[in-house]
Amino acid sequence: MIKTRINELIEILNNANYNYYVNDNPTITDQEYDKYLRELISLEEKYPDLKQSNSPTNKIGGEVINEFKKIIHEKPMMSLSNVFNEEEIIAFDERIKKEINNPKYVAELKIDGLSVSLLYENGKLVRAATRGDGITGEDITHNVKTIKSIPLFLNQDIDIEVRGEIYMPKTSFEIINEERRKNNQDLFANPRNAAAGSVRQLDSKIAASRNLDCFLYHLPEAEKYNINTQEKALEFMKKLGFIVNPNIKKVNNINELLEYINYWTIHRNELPYEIDGVVIKLDDLESQKKLGFTAKYPKWATAYKFPAEIVLTRLKDIIFSVGRTGQVTPNAVLEPVLLMGSTISRATLHNEDYVISKNLKIGDIVSIKKAGDVIPEVVEPIIDRRTGNEIDFVMTSKCPICNSELIRKEKESAYYCVNLHCDAKKIESLIHYVSRDTLNIEGFGDKIIEDFYNMGYLKNIIDFYQLKDKKEELKEIEGFGDKSINNLLQNIELSKNQSLERLLFALGIRYVGKKAAKILSEKYENMDNLIKTTYDELIEIPNIGDAIAKSIIKYFQNEDNVNLIKNFKKIGVNMNYLGEKRIIDDNFVNKTFVLTGTLQKLNREKAFDEIEKRGGKVTNSVTSKTDYLILGENPGSKYEKALKLNIMIWNEQEFIEKLN
Numbered sequence: 198m199i200k201t202r203i204n205e206l207i208e209i210l211n212n213a214n215y216n217y218y219v220n221d222n223p224t225i226t227d228q229e230y231d232k233y234l235r236e237l238i239s240l241e242e243k244y245p246d247l248k249q250s251n252s253p254t255n256k257i258g259g260e261v262i263n264e265f266k267k268i269i270h271e272k273p274m275m276s277l278s279n280v281f282n283e284e285e286i287i288a289f290d291e292r293i294k295k296e297i298n299n300p301k302y303v304a305e306l307k308i309d310g311l312s313v314s315l316l317y318e319n320g321k322l323v324r325a326a327t328r329g330d331g332i333t334g335e336d337i338t339h340n341v342k343t344i345k346s347i348p349l350f351l352n353q354d355i356d357i358e359v360r361g362e363i364y365m366p367k368t369s370f371e372i373i374n375e376e377r378r379k380n381n382q383d384l385f386a387n388p389r390n391a392a393a394g395s396v397r398q399l400d401s402k403i404a405a406s407r408n409l410d411c412f413l414y415h416l417p418e419a420e421k422y423n424i425n426t427q428e429k430a431l432e433f434m435k436k437l438g439f440i441v442n443p444n445i446k447k448v449n450n451i452n453e454l455l456e457y458i459n460y461w462t463i464h465r466n467e468l469p470y471e472i473d474g475v476v477i478k479l480d481d482l483e484s485q486k487k488l489g490f491t492a493k494y495p496k497w498a499t500a501y502k503f504p505a506e507i508v509l510t511r512l513k514d515i516i517f518s519v520g521r522t523g524q525v526t527p528n529a530v531l532e533p534v535l536l537m538g539s540t541i542s543r544a545t546l547h548n549e550d551y552v553i554s555k556n557l558k559i560g561d562i563v564s565i566k567k568a569g570d571v572i573p574e575v576v577e578p579i580i581d582r583r584t585g586n587e588i589d590f591v592m593t594s595k596c597p598i599c600n601s602e603l604i605r606k607e608k609e610s611a612y613y614c615v616n617l618h619c620d621a622k623k624i625e626s627l628i629h630y631v632s633r634d635t636l637n638i639e640g641f642g643d644k645i646i647e648d649f650y651n652m653g654y655l656k657n658i659i660d661f662y663q664l665k666d667k668k669e670e671l672k673e674i675e676g677f678g679d680k681s682i683n684n685l686l687q688n689i690e691l692s693k694n695q696s697l698e699r700l701l702f703a704l705g706i707r708y709v710g711k712k713a714a715k716i717l718s719e720k721y722e723n724m725d726n727l728i729k730t731t732y733d734e735l736i737e738i739p740n741i742g743d744a745i746a747k748s749i750i751k752y753f754q755n756e757d758n759v760n761l762i763k764n765f766k767k768i769g770v771n772m773n774y775l776g777e778k779r780i781i782d783d784n785f786v787n788k789t790f791v792l793t794g795t796l797q798k799l800n801r802e803k804a805f806d807e808i809e810k811r812g813g814k815v816t817n818s819v820t821s822k823t824d825y826l827i828l829g830e831n832p833g834s835k836y837e838k839a840l841k842l843n844i845m846i847w848n849e850q851e852f853i854e855k856l857n
Contacts, residue, residue, distance in 0.1 A: 199240060200247050206237040210253040223390065227473070228505045231279060232534055254493065264399060265335035268326040272417045274312060274360065275331060276493060277476065277500040281535050283455060289477070289499050290451045297484045303427040304457045305445045306465075307474035307500055308412055309389045310364030311396060313341065315413075320354040322347070327396070340396045343405035348438040357422075359434055361413035365392040366470050369408040388471050410470070413439040419482055426480045444468075447480060458501055459831050465503070466837065474502040507566045509579065510534035514559055515546065515590055517597045519621035521629050521705050523613040525596060525603055527552055529563075529575050537567050544573040549592040550610040556580075558587035596621070623657070624650050626705050630658045634711050635703035636692040640685045648674075658703070659761060661689050662768050693768070696775035697724060700765075704758075707748045715776075715809070716740055717749075724762060724772035728753045776810075784855045786812035791819050793836050794829030796849050807856050819844060827852050 209225070210233055216224045225233075234253070241248045248254075280286050293300045312328040325341035326334035341347055344363065351357075365373075365388040373391060374384045385391035395407040416422075416430040424430050431441045444461070448454045458475050465472050479485050479497040488496040514530040527546040534541055544565065546552050557563065561578040594603055596614035598621035603612040614622065627646050631638035638661070649655040652674075654667060664671065665686050671677055698718035702711050709717070720738055721727040727749070735746035752758050766772060790808050792801060792815070799807070804827065805815045819826060819838040826839040826846045839846060847855065 199244055203237065203240050203244070203247050203249065203252075206233050206240070207249055207252050209233055210237065211251065214253055223386065226505075226509055227502075228508045228535070229510070231281075231502065232510070232532075265337065265397070268314075268324065268329075268334045268336050270314060270326070270329075270332060270334060271358075273331045274314060274328040274334065275490065275495055277498055278491075278494040279474075280499050280501050281504070286455065286458070286477070286501055287451060290454070293479060293488070293497070296488055297479065297481070300484065301450075301480045302448050302454055303431070303445060303478045303480050304448050304454055305414055305476040305478065306442055306461060306468075306472045307476045307502075308362040308364050308442070309387075309471040309473045310362040311389070311393045312360065313337070313363050313396075313411065314358060314360050315341070315347065316358050317351055318356050320351040322349050335397070337396045339401045340398060340404035343401050344409045344411055346410050346440045351437045353437060355437070357437070358417050359413050359437075359439060360415040360417065361411050361439070363392055363396055363409055363411045364388065364470050365395070365407065365409055368469065373407060411440065412442045414441070414445075414476075425482050427478050427482065427485075428480055430482075462503055463831075463833065463837070472503075474500050476500050504537040505535070506537065507564050507576065508534050508536050509562055509564055510541075512557060512559060512561045512563045512575070512578075515552070515557075517593050519596060519598050519614055519619065519625065521622055521625035522707055523615060523619065523622050524611045525593065525614055526611075527590070527592070529557075531563075531565070534565065536565055536573065541565060541573045544575050546575060548610045549612065552590050552592075558583075558589055560584075560587035620650070627655055627658065627661075629705055630661070630703045631692075632703075635699055636695050637699070638692045639688045640681070657761075659764055661692075662770075664689065693770045695771060697722075697771070697773055698776065700724075700770065700772070701727075704752075706752045708745045709748065712809075713741060713745055718774040719776065722774050728759070728762070776806075782811035784811070788813045788824040789822055790815050790825050790827060791817070791823050791835055791839070792827045792829065793839075794832035796827075796829045796852075798849060798853060804852070811856075 210230065213223070213225050213230055213233075216222050217230075237252065238254055241252065241254060280289055290300070314324075314326045314328075314334065315322060316324040316326075322338070322342065324336065325338045325347075326336055328334055341363070342349060367388065370385065370388040370391055377384055385394065391407070392409055395404045395409055398404050413434050414431070416424065416434060419425075419430045419433075422433060424433055428447050431445060435441045446457055448457055454477065461472070461475060477499050479488070485495070485497040490496060511532040512529055513532055515527050516530055517525050518528055519525055526548065529544045529546050531542050531544065546555075546557070555575065555577060557575065557578055562582040563578050564576040566574055566576055592612065595601065596603060596616065596619060599614065599616050599619040601614055601616040601619065604615055605612050616622075624647055627650060628641075628643050630636060631641040631646070646655060654660065654664060654671070668682055668686065671682050672679065696718065698711075698714040701709060701718060701724075702714040716738065717727060721730065730749070732746050732750050735741055735749060736743060762772075785808055790813050792804060796804060808815055816823070819835045819842065821842055823839070823842070823844050826835065826844050828836060828846050828848050836846075
């Protein structure tokens with residue numbers, strides 16, 4: 198099984214390399230390539246005896262094309278290892294610190310282009326070569342000579358090799374694609390592919406017409422010129438007449454490095470060229486030598502890749518889960534993929550209509566994004582990647598837990614398990630009761646609740662408050678000692694003091710979410726008043742519609758539910774609203790707010806509560822309907838979008854002044 202997967206990954210990656218480097222026609226995205234490569238590296242490290250001679254991990258770059266003269270690099274043009282999140286950046290720094298005291302780094306924008314080696318003799322350009330496979334490249338001198346930013350003669354009569362990145366500016370890319378569109382030619386997918394295709398033209402006139410550019414970033418034999426740091430090497434290349442990226446920065450510690458990365462993560466779209474990350478290099482060249490290289494990468498450098506906003510992966514399966522209301526939901530099982538800093542392997546598909554409208558099939562390559570930067574969402578299948586082996590989706594007709602027949606209610610797209618004794622529904626309702634947005638009883642993970650349910654300790658929510666009578670029995674369960682049991686019981690007791698809106702949400706009344714529970718609690722102030730209310734009264738409350746009103750009336754008409762409330766009262770569960778009453782504030786009433794970045798004086802939950810208390814609404818995404826953006830430190834892309842849409846922006850101090 199492992200050997201088969203390794204062979205599959207090798208075939209995928211080798212085909213991708215050939216199409217990317219030789220044909221200039223990528224068949225998978227960079228993100229997919231990185232995912233498969235990381236999986237292959239992991240498997241080869243775990244099973245070294247299964248490593249194949251044709252594995253792409255044995256190579257440094259791509260293939261050499263036949264149309265150009267082959268060039269052997271005196272010093273290999275090595276690739277860089279990749280890191281994908283803050284934890285991996287910090288781990289890289291920690292590895293360096295084990296060998297080097299107080300390391301300093303040079304942070305460089307990772308230009309999305311084509312690597313090039315330039316050789317000068319007596320100050321004259323005599324050869325330009327691609328990376329190729331890292332050892333053997335392609336002679337592209339005739340095309341490179343047409344790039345205006347690459348000097349044919351240096352400011353000194355010197356023998357030197359320098360390395361950098363040929364790229365196509367965004368404006369050039371747009372102009373070329375517009376011309377190709379008019380001529381009914383295939384469009385370039387991105388500036389990187391356009392640049393690569395341009396330098397591989399046999400006719401240099403074509404390359405000359407493409408308006409390419411180049412930044413230099415590496416001096417392979419810096420010691421020959423009495424240079425001892427990367428920073429000085431860059432300065433030296435500038436003096437010779439090369440263009441070095443103006444946004445390179447020397448950083449003194451990991452915090453400065455992370456600030457640089459965060460800044461360019463936000464502002465990269467403002468640049469006139471494409472970047473796909475940040476390159477991090479140890480500044481001191483003697484320290485670089487000390488650390489040395491692996492077979493493929495320098496140990497003293499790495500490349501941070503920006504999180505992909507939309508990524509591709511395979512939809513391996515669609516499985517079904519049962520929620521606390523009995524709704525049966527299809528869920529996507531995905532090949533694990535890194536998305537905006539976290540690994541995604543599951544995503545909800547909501548209901549049957551959603552899957553059908555998306556035309557999803559099991560086995561599809563699908564695009565994934567994070568809705569509101571939090572929840573993974575399947576966007577669409579990539580139809581032209583289908584092989585014919587995909588399997589059509591079929592909605593289950595039976596509950597996946599109790600095997601009862603499902604029903605689809607009129608005017609609803611969801612199917613429900615109506616078996617009152619379905620274990621899945623009961624377990625989900627117990628999990629919901631202790632969750633962070635309800636009574637927030639710490640110590641109860643999903644697995645613990647499931648175990649307690651199966652052992653008979655928890656069958657309904659009132660049983661949480663009976664656990665204190667089973668203290669000695671609980672101690673016998675593996676992993677539970679005096680301290681953990683006491684903490685659990687203490688947290689259960691504390692939950693009795695929560696405000697009414699949390700209890701109301703925790704009860705799991707259909708359609709009554711967090712927001713509706715807050716509105717009802719503010720209106721009625723205690724549980725008794727709510728129990729006595731009428732449908733006509735409920736329907737008059739803003740944001741409480743017909744479905745919520747009917748559901749509340751139905752809930753309190755059920756004698757079991759009324760008895761549950763009575764039992765809660767007997768054991769001392771709070772039935773009153775403890776929050777502040779809503780304030781009428783024209784700065785907030787009927788206004789929509791979005792928060793981005795980190796607030797220093799208020800946490801997000803408190804900020805949201807204050808806005809809602811004053812009649813405002815908080816959403817996750819900036820749209821034309823957003824009235825105000827509240828700006829914290831290290832804001833995200835929402836800030837840029839707000840500027841484009843001319844949304845009113847308050848900084849934290851202005852926000853606090855409005856609250857006061």
